Amino acid sequence: MSRFSLFLPPFAGDYSGVCSVLFDVDCLVVILDAGCCTRNYAEYDEPRWERKRKATFSAQIRTMDAIMGDEEGIIAEVLEAASALEPSCIAVVGTPVPAIVGTDVAGLAAEIEERSGIATLGFPTNGFDTYEKGVSKALSALAKRFAARVDSHAVQPCVNLLGSTPLDDAGFAQVAFVERELAARGVACAFSGAGRYGLADIAQMASASASVAVSWGGLAAARHLERAFGVPCVAGLPLTTRQLDAVAALAKDASARGLSGVSAAPCEAGVSDQGADEAPCVLLVGDQVMMNAVRALLHERAKALSEDGSVRGAGVAVASFFSMDRKLSASRDFALREDGDLLEYARRNPEVLIVGDPLLGELLSACENDFAPLVHPAVSSTLWADAAVPSDAAAWEAWADGVLARLTR
Amino acid sequence: MVRATAGRVRLVAELAYHVSTGARKKAMLRIPESHSLYLCPNSCARRYGIRAFKSGLAGKVSFLRFSQADVAAGSYEQRIEEAIGRVLDLVKPTPRAITLYVNCIDDFLGTDDVALLDSLARRFPSTKFVLSRVNPIAADIKRNDSKAQGIHSRLYDLLDEPATHDAGLTLLGCFESIIGLGEFSDIARDAGLHPLRDLPSCATFSDYQDLARSSYAVSLSFLGDAALRRFEERFGMRGLIWPATYDLDEIERMYERFGALVGKAIDCAPYRARAEESVRRAVDAVGARPVIVDSSSSMRPFTLACNLADMGFNVAAVMALHVKGEDARAAKDLSALHPEIVVVKREGYEALQGYAQALGDTSEAIAIGVDATTLLCARRSVDMYHDEGHFGFQGVELLMEKLTRAAVGEVA
Numbered sequence: 132m133s134r135f136s137l138f139l140p141p142f143a144g145d146y147s148g149v150c151s152v153l154f155d156v157d158c159l160v161v162i163l164d165a166g167c168c169t170r171n172y173a174e175y176d177e178p179r180w181e182r183k184r185k186a187t188f189s190a191q192i193r194t195m196d197a198i199m200g201d202e203e204g205i206i207a208e209v210l211e212a213a214s215a216l217e218p219s220c221i222a223v224v225g226t227p228v229p230a231i232v233g234t235d236v237a238g239l240a241a242e243i244e245e246r247s248g249i250a251t252l253g254f255p256t257n258g259f260d261t262y263e264k265g266v267s268k269a270l271s272a273l274a275k276r277f278a279a280r281v282d283s284h285a286v287q288p289c290v291n292l293l294g295s296t297p298l299d300d301a302g303f304a305q306v307a308f309v310e311r312e313l314a315a316r317g318v319a320c321a322f323s324g325a326g327r328y329g330l331a332d333i334a335q336m337a338s339a340s341a342s343v344a345v346s347w348g349g350l351a352a353a354r355h356l357e358r359a360f361g362v363p364c365v366a367g368l369p370l371t372t373r374q375l376d377a378v379a380a381l382a383k384d385a386s387a388r389g390l391s392g393v394s395a396a397p398c399e400a401g402v403s404d405q406g407a408d409e410a411p412c413v414l415l416v417g418d419q420v421m422m423n424a425v426r427a428l429l430h431e432r433a434k435a436l437s438e439d440g441s442v443r444g445a446g447v448a449v450a451s452f453f454s455m456d457r458k459l460s461a462s463r464d465f466a467l468r469e470d471g472d473l474l475e476y477a478r479r480n481p482e483v484l485i486v487g488d489p490l491l492g493e494l495l496s497a498c499e500n501d502f503a504p505l506v507h508p509a510v511s512s513t514l515w516a517d518a519a520v521p522s523d524a525a526a527w528e529a530w531a532d533g534v535l536a537r538l539t540r
Numbered sequence: 541m542v543r544a545t546a547g548r549v550r551l552v553a554e555l556a557y558h559v560s561t562g563a564r565k566k567a568m569l570r571i572p573e574s575h576s577l578y579l580c581p582n583s584c585a586r587r588y589g590i591r592a593f594k595s596g597l598a599g600k601v602s603f604l605r606f607s608q609a610d611v612a613a614g615s616y617e618q619r620i621e622e623a624i625g626r627v628l629d630l631v632k633p634t635p636r637a638i639t640l641y642v643n644c645i646d647d648f649l650g651t652d653d654v655a656l657l658d659s660l661a662r663r664f665p666s667t668k669f670v671l672s673r674v675n676p677i678a679a680d681i682k683r684n685d686s687k688a689q690g691i692h693s694r695l696y697d698l699l700d701e702p703a704t705h706d707a708g709l710t711l712l713g714c715f716e717s718i719i720g721l722g723e724f725s726d727i728a729r730d731a732g733l734h735p736l737r738d739l740p741s742c743a744t745f746s747d748y749q750d751l752a753r754s755s756y757a758v759s760l761s762f763l764g765d766a767a768l769r770r771f772e773e774r775f776g777m778r779g780l781i782w783p784a785t786y787d788l789d790e791i792e793r794m795y796e797r798f799g800a801l802v803g804k805a806i807d808c809a810p811y812r813a814r815a816e817e818s819v820r821r822a823v824d825a826v827g828a829r830p831v832i833v834d835s836s837s838s839m840r841p842f843t844l845a846c847n848l849a850d851m852g853f854n855v856a857a858v859m860a861l862h863v864k865g866e867d868a869r870a871a872k873d874l875s876a877l878h879p880e881i882v883v884v885k886r887e888g889y890e891a892l893q894g895y896a897q898a899l900g901d902t903s904e905a906i907a908i909g910v911d912a913t914t915l916l917c918a919r920r921s922v923d924m925y926h927d928e929g930h931f932g933f934q935g936v937e938l939l940m941e942k943l944t945r946a947a948v949g950e951v952a
Contacts, residue, residue: 133610133619134582136603137630140589141582161555165644165677171586173558180560184892188555194647194678208555212889227581227645228677231611258583259608471626493598512590 134469138494142452143298143509144168145256146224147176148265148348150187151296154179156273156328159218160187161209163234164226168258175512176262178297186216197232202239206246213247219330220277221251222269230257250330252276262298262509263418263453266348270294270324274352277330278337280360288386289319290378291342291356294349296324298509299418304522306345309369309378312524316379337362340382343369346418347454366459367424370527371431374424411448411463412538414480416473416487417507422449423459425486425505425531432531450476453509470494484537489515503534556861557891559914561836564925567715568595571670571695573745575627575635576601579620580643581608584674588641602627611649617656621663628664636745637668637698644677670697693766695739699752701775708754710771711738713764715928722934723811727795731804756802758782760931761839762865778802783840783865784927786847786936788812788819795932808933815933815940822940823852825947830856830905832916837909837924839865842874844908849878853943857882857899859912864926891915906946920946 146162150172153160162169169189173180190205213221221243225236240253252272256265270293290313295306303325310320321339322332336342342353342364353364363385369375413429415422426447448463449455450473455466467473474494477485481499485491488507495502506515521527568591570576578585582605592601604623610616620640628634642651653671660669672691692713709728711718717740719725728736733756742748752771757779759768768779780801782794792812799806831853838844841858849855858874860883874881884890884898895902895916907918910925922942924930930938 133607133616133623134605135619135623135626136589136605137626138599138602140593141578141584141586141603141605144581144583144586146583165675165679166556166558167587167644167674167676168583169556169558171583174560175587175590180558181563184557186889186892188557188888191554191556192677197648197677204554208888212555215889215893227584227643228648230608231645231648257608258581259606259611261582490593511593512586514590514593 132468136470139470139490139510140512143176143262143512144171144258145260145262145265145268146226146254146258147172148262148267148296148298149222149224149254149256149269150265151177151262151298152266152269152273152324152348153222154185154187155324155326156333157219157330158186159209159213159216159221160185160224161190161205161212161222162187162224162226163190163192163205163229163236163239165189165193165228166191168226176298176508178301178508178513178516186212186218188212192228197228197234200232200234202234202242205239206243209243210247213243213249218249221247221249222254223251224254225256225258227258230255230259250276261453262296263346263348266294266296266298266346267351267454270349270352271355273333274336274355275359277333278356278360279334281338287319288317288340288379288382289321289338290382291321291336291339291353291362292323292349293342293344293352294324294346294420296346296348299346299348299421299507301506301508301513301516301520304520305368308523309343309345309375312369312375313379313382316375318379318382340386341365341378343367343378344420346420347456348418350420350456366420366456367427368421370424370428370521370524372524373431374427375524410480411446411483413447413534414476414483414485415447415449416467416485416491417451417505418453418509419449419451419455419459419464422451422486426461428527428531429534432528433535436532436535474498484534486534489518501537503537554886555888557887557889557915559836559861559887559891559911561910561925564910565594566591567740568592568597569692569695569715569739570597570600571637571639571698571739571745572742572748573633573635574600574637574639575631576639576641577623577627578603578641578643579606579616579623579646580604580641581606581645584643584645585641599631602631606645611645616649617651620656621660624660624664624667628667635667637670639695640669640671641674642671643673644675646673647675647678668698670694690766692763693770696751696767696770698748699774700749702749702753704753705755705775705777706735706753707733708735708737708750708756709733710751710754710757710777711736711760711764712757712767712771713759713761714738715740715926717741718760718929718931721929722932722937723808724932724934727798727806727808727811731799731802731806733802756780758798760784761927763839784838784930784935785840786844786930786939787850788815788933788936791815791932791936811933815936818937818940819851822943822947825944826853826906827947828854829920829947830854830902831943832857832859832899832902832905832907832912832918834859834907834909834912835861835863836911836926837922838927840867840870840927841909842867842870845881846870846874846878849874849881855881856902856905857884857912859884859887859909859915861885861887861911887911887915906943908943920949922946 237253244251337360344353345368356362477498488510489504492502907913908922913921
């Protein structure tokens with residue numbers, strides 16, 4: 132059902148999620164739009180656009196193109212561009228009009244691949260859905276199409292960090308921190324989304340010791356790699372020393388044992404029903420997987436601090452305007468349809484401290500709830516591009532301690 | 541296959557690289573004391589949502605994000621009425637008017653906007669409604685009543701017939717007010733025209749209604765031309781189409797026509813003299829350095845290129861990537877009179893490969909407009925967007941100052 136937003140802006144669209152994943156992949160991206168969808172993506176959802184020129188183009192379709200279903204012009208343009216730019220692969224990305232007129236995006240991609248000889252992915256994104264579904268589609272497509280089975284897995288432990296894009300992590304500060312910390316623990320990164328990737332690099336996804344889905348958008352690809360190649364996966368951005376140690380141990384264990392029998396989920400604490408018997412005192416609003424990691428962090432810090440009795444409880448719920456995975460949901464977690472849902476929750480639960488994008492803080496400004504900001508670019512674009520976001524274990528712990536201290540007041 | 545050409549309809553899809561104007565604060569032209577409601581898929585209105593926050597309009601813009609299911613079932617029209625009910629319940633003070641915006645997909649859904657507006661008027665009788673289409677997809681079939689003209693014109697649809705007219709002058713077709721800028725305001729005041737009015741300057745719904753009280757109207761760009769015709773028909777105003785130009789003779793002729801319109805003799809010689817002096821200084825400063833004009837800088841980039849070439853600048857190229865206004869005649873004149881000036885009409889993969897083949901070495905060129913500046917990685921550039929803030933002799937002076945500063949390496 133359609134969603135009404137009185138205050139919040141529309142969120143980053145699914146095609147932005149696809150394009151964001153493909154930004155640093157050697158891929159010619161063609162957005163099947165009239166021009167505005169490309170503008171939405173480039174100007175509002177892609178902070179890298181200002182710094183680097185990327186082969187992402189608008190097809191500039193017009194009414195007659197759409198009505199007549201004449202795709203020959205688009206194909207000819209793509210072939211000409213592919214001939215000039217020689218990309219490793221091509222992606223055709225759908226938007227609302229192709230979705231409405233029923234454009235066969237996969238068929239169009241197949242036709243381009245047939246005629247160009249270049250691997251071409253078709254994404255039937257529609258602009259009705261939000262970014263995380265596009266991230267998921269793009270990562271899954273890359274994993275399914277290009278990740279290659281190898282005889283033996285990596286000798287050196289390495290991980291895939293799946294689902295990191297500037298729509299969740301504006302400057303890749305989080306993923307850079309995780310990469311750095313894992314490297315210090317002797318674990319390399321096979322794929323993270325932050326950096327330049329050719330198809331050979333993407334093939335290496337299948338050889339990783341483990342996958343970490345750092346956002347909801349990384350779950351499907353991580354699960355595919357687990358099913359297809361036996362790469363164990365966990366969900367959650369490791370934020371604390373304990374979580375980082377657990378991911379490193381998993382990767383090393385999998386690497387040493389050839390993956391067989393490895394099963395671990397170091398961030399599962401965030402999904403547990405710890406504190407479920409008491410009303411939540413904190414509501415985390417954002418990407419489900421990311422917020423589960425924050426919940427685990429809060430639990431960990433509450434436990435550490437509670438030994439001296441300085442906190443009153445650890446009831447933390449997660450809510451999201453975006454997709455949620457039932458397996459990763461605790462009993463008090465819930466989905467938000469529109470901004471009115473959050474307002475209603477806040478008014479009914481004025482004692483709950485709410486964590487989320489700063490725009491949510493503005494939405495809730497007339498409510499009594501305490502609010503702690505955590506920038507989510509898929510909501511607020513670049514409005515808080517300069518805001519400080521915790522980007523190492525010490526900063527996250529300090530942030531969590533600050534939130535917990537506010538609960539005690 | 542027909543490629544994009546200035547003033548002609550493009551017949552096939554053509555890949556285009558997007559040059560970001562993200563750093564530029566974009567004005568959101570709107571009716572004061574109104575509320576805007578975007579009716580479209582989630583992604584389509586994202587830029588308007590973020591811009592609203594950047595422009596201090598948060599809370600004055602809402603969104604009904606259609607689901608595919610509602611679109612497929614046709615129930616989205618019912619959702620529109622529900623959403624308007626919620627806006628009127630929740631937004632305080634209650635908006636005087638609601639502007640509805642639909643996007644590209646509506647061209648394929650075929651919403652009956654007349655029936656919709658009738659229905660809304662019956663259900664919400666104390667609120668005025670207007671519906672605008674933001675549909676760049678229709679650029680191929682609506683060239684003569686383009687989307688921009690449509691959106692701009694509809695902003696004036698809620699004006700009532702005034703009881704009386706005054707000696708005012710209403711300016712149309714601009715996103716930034718030129719009132720108080722340069723000689724035009726002084727000349728208009730001296731000619732007895734008072735007050736000068738335009739939509740960007742309106743603070744209240746009453747100010748907005750006063751736009752219809754003027755006796756005269758001037759359209760400053762093609763965006764305002766359709767509105768001007770409506771003002772003439774609906775309110776009996778006397779109007780003049782006066783798009784930005786940088787030709788000093790043409791500006792003088794336009795002042796003569798303006799004087800004839802208002803029945804006054806206008807002496808603009810002092811202003812022209814200052815502008816001529818600024819041209820001399822800029823031509824000296826820029827010298828033989830190449831100048832490249834793009835279609836983001838001016839609604840009529842070919843006209844601007846011709847004007848600059850006639851002044852004595854070494855115009856090397858026109859990057860006519862998105863020509864908004866009617867500029868076909870100047871394009872023809874340019875190719876006839878200045879065949880040495882290269883015309884670039886594509887921004888496809890060339891945006892990544894560079895334009896060296898077409899333009900040669902542009903490292904010392906002055907780029908006028910963000911497209912040329914970005915695509916050529918120009919070190920010397922003139923910041924100018926769709927002529928906004930440039931009008932009459934003042935516009936020439938301002939552009940010449942910017943060119944002079946760019947010649948010495950300042951971002952102007």
